[in-house]
Amino acid sequence: MNRTGLQVGLGPAERAANWNKLGAEEFDVVVIGGGVTGAGAALDAATRGLKVALVEARDLAAGTSSRSSKLFHGGLRYLEQLEFSLVREALRERELMLTRLAPHLVKPVSFLYPLTHRVWERPYLAAGLLMYDTMGGARSVPGQKHLSHAGALRMAPALKQDALVGGIRYYDAQSDDARHTATLARTAARYGATVLTSTQVTGFLRDADRIAGVRVRDVESGEETEVRAQAVINATGVWTDELQKLSGGRGRFRVRASKGVHIVVPRDRIVSESGMILRTEKSVLFVIPWGSHWIIGTTDTDWHLDLAHPAATEHDIDYLLKHINTVLATPLTHDDIEGVYAGLRPLLAGENDQSSKLSREHAVARVAPGLVAIAGGKYTTYRVMAADAVDAVAADVSGRVASSITDQVPLVGADGYHALVNQADQLAAAHGLHPYRIRHLLDRYGSMIHEVLALAAEDPSLLEPVPEAPNYLQAEVVYACSHEAALHLEDVLARRTRISIEYPHRGVDCAEPVARLMARVLGWDDAKIAHEVEVYVQRVEAERNSQTQPDDQAADAKRSSAPEARDRLVEPVA
The missing domain is CATH 3.30.9.10 (D-Amino Acid Oxidase, subunit A, domain 2)
Known part of the structure; x- marks a missing residue:
């Protein structure tokens, strides 16, 4: 909990409480999709005073938002395409991130x-x-x-x-895109949003011709519930069309x-x-x-x-x-x-046959009363996209909806970051770490570094590096589960850290020790640890095999052969 009395952590206890909230309470807005746009929309709505739930079928940033070029940029080449307004908007957002909203991350x-x-x-x-x-x-x-x-x-x-x-x-x-997105979701939670991963939308609720909420399944337990809401935002990126079909409505654009x-x-x-x-x-x-x-x-x-x-x-x-x-x-x-x-990339279809020429502009559509879809755009302009999406659902929410203020809301960890950078040597001495390690942590967690380091108070070994992945501390693995909603080994190795792309072993050599650290928080037994390791190893093997294939069809066949960490996920049935 923070000084406002609202949660900042997204650990197992918070997840259980949030699941109970979904079925018991009525929300102003449900946001579907835990990528940067969905997390941004949840923060935007929450800071306008709306009661918000964010549901994600897999993990925070599991899709596009962990696999970008990791840049906050205006898009220099768009100047040649005369998309001046897009470049201007993106550069304005870049400046906000660097100075006010996320100087610890960008x-x-x-x-x-x-x-x-x-x-x-x-x-x-x-x-x-x-x-x-x-x-x-x-x-x-x-x-x-x-x-x-x-x-x-x-x-x-x-x-x-x-x-x-x-x-x-x-x-x-x-910026580390996955870390930025997870921090965005935690900031939304700080301002009251109910954030749940491994929560798949399986259908939409209706009152006459209105969308009145969603049906969801807990992918971890198989439990299902209904979530009542005045409005729903579809922020699922490349899955936008699939969710539109599930809602029974026709989309106003294609992705x-x-x-x-x-x-x-x-x-x-x-x-x-x-x-x-x-x-x-x-x-x-x-x-x-x-x-x-x-x-x-x-x-x-x-x-x-x-x-x-x-x-x-x-x-x-x-x-x-x-x-x-x-x-x-x-x-x-x-x-x-x-x-x-x-x-x-979720591009708006129809502008041109060449994907590199498709517009990076975003589009918002009120698909049906109570349902808004948003797609397209660039990672850099997620905040503008989120504000536009919440503006669009305002007509479906009772009472006056305040204007967006997220240009004034720093992400968790930003507050006090610059002072802590100046104090890095003292922090390092206090915890027996090299100042370089402290600066590295500050650029990942900002002022939340105190929470990460506090985990070692009872177990100093958590300040030792992860075996076979020395850029990361063992405390970061535990923190990913206790505060950052990590539920599976791939969540930690591919997104909370970037071990899966930064080491030639791609996380395989440290999979078991990382799983054992996660087990402390998530309550895994030896059988569950072994299962998580095996699923992850098969994922890496499938990816390596796909990267030796000559075309998309052959590569997809190899990659799809690996099991899902979230094995209760199902394909939506319209």
């Missing part, structure tokens, strides 16, 4: 744009970047810096001499899934002080610094198969290697890859 990151054409390209890019540096009130990152051929190579010695004629460095921002694949390689494989952005024949390729790694992506291709588990193919990986190797003096190989992940 950080500036530099990119080198290698110039490949003499005379015209530098002034052309400079004009675009001048707009980019000033639109939306951007003030918290440095402006563009122009570099000669020699200067660009000093910044990025990994580049071939003939890969560029000069360069321009500019700044954007980045098209575009697969984006990223690979993760060690930092020492590309010697550079800065990230990079490279032009491709279709779009752009990012090389993004990520701790002791680089994230390289992304692809942009249609996906028509399993929405829960998009699979990267050998072709996808070869595409990324081919494009990055055109500029690297020492080429990357498959052996350099530590992690691979594939995500689906």
Whole structure:
């Protein structure tokens, strides 16, 4: 509990209490979907004074919101497409995140744009970047810096001499998307939202022609209940169309899934002080610094198969290697890859046959009285999307609905963060940790670091690193279960931490010790621990096998062969 008397933790006790609330109370708004837009909508509604429930069939950020490029950015390439309003809006949101809402989670990151054409390209890019540096009130990152051929190579010695004629460095921002989304959901809970994962919507309630709530199943126990609400928001991303069918109504728009694949390689494989952005024949390729790694992506291709588990193919990986190797003096190989992940962008269908050209604008539709759907958009603009969705359901909620105030509501952990950064050395000494470790924790939890470290008061061993994954402390695993709604091993290894993409073993080598730490909070016996480990190992094996397949169909068949951690999930029946 916090000083307002509202819960901040999302542990087993809170989950049990929240499940009871679902069936016993009536809500103003039920939000379906625990991605960034759904969590943002729950926070927006709660801070307007509405009684809110957020339900998610899998885990927080289980879909697109844990598999992005991990950037808060305006979208430099959208300037070329003349989508000025989208870029301005995104840059305004980037500034809010850096300064007020999530300075502990969102950080500036530099990119080198290698110039490949003499005379015209530098002034052309400079004009675009001048707009980019000033639109939306951007003030918290440095402006563009122009570099000669020699200067660009000093910044990025990994580049071939003939890969560029000069360069321009500019700044954007980045964040751990899954951690940001989970923090957003916890902030919604802090302001009174009832947040439940592993809670699948199986149908809609009706009063005459109105949607009056949802039927849900607890995926962990199989128990079912009805949740009464004045309004429902469908914020399920690539599942939007499926939920529309389940509601019995026709959607006002269609959502098209575009697969984006990223690979993760060690930092020492590309010697550079800065990230990079490279032009491709279709779009752009990012090389993004990520701790002791680089994230390289992304692809942009249609996906028509399993929405829960998009699979990267050998072709996808070869595409990324081919494009990055055109500029690297020492080429990357498959052996350099530590992690691979594939995500689906929920694009609004119909604008163009090429997914990379589909609009990143979002759309909100009142599908039926009491039901609003929101889809499209960019991770960066989730807050605007959420506000628009709550505005749209205001007509279905009795009484006056206040205006959105989330531009004034810092996420949990932001309060006091900057002071704690200045006190990192003292904190480190007090807990017997290296100051680097404290700063790493502060950039993951902000001022909630005290809760994480407090877990070690009775068991100092929790301040030791996770076996085979030394970037993380054992206390973080326990905290993921006691405060952050983690219910399964993959929740911790793939989302609360990023072990699944940051280590060549992809979490397999630390699966059992992590499961045993989780068992302390979740009450697992040895049989349950063994089951969780086996399911996770099969997931990793299926992903590895899918990444050797030549096409989507073959990759999907391999990936789909792995069992679900949440084995009571069912396909919706319209």
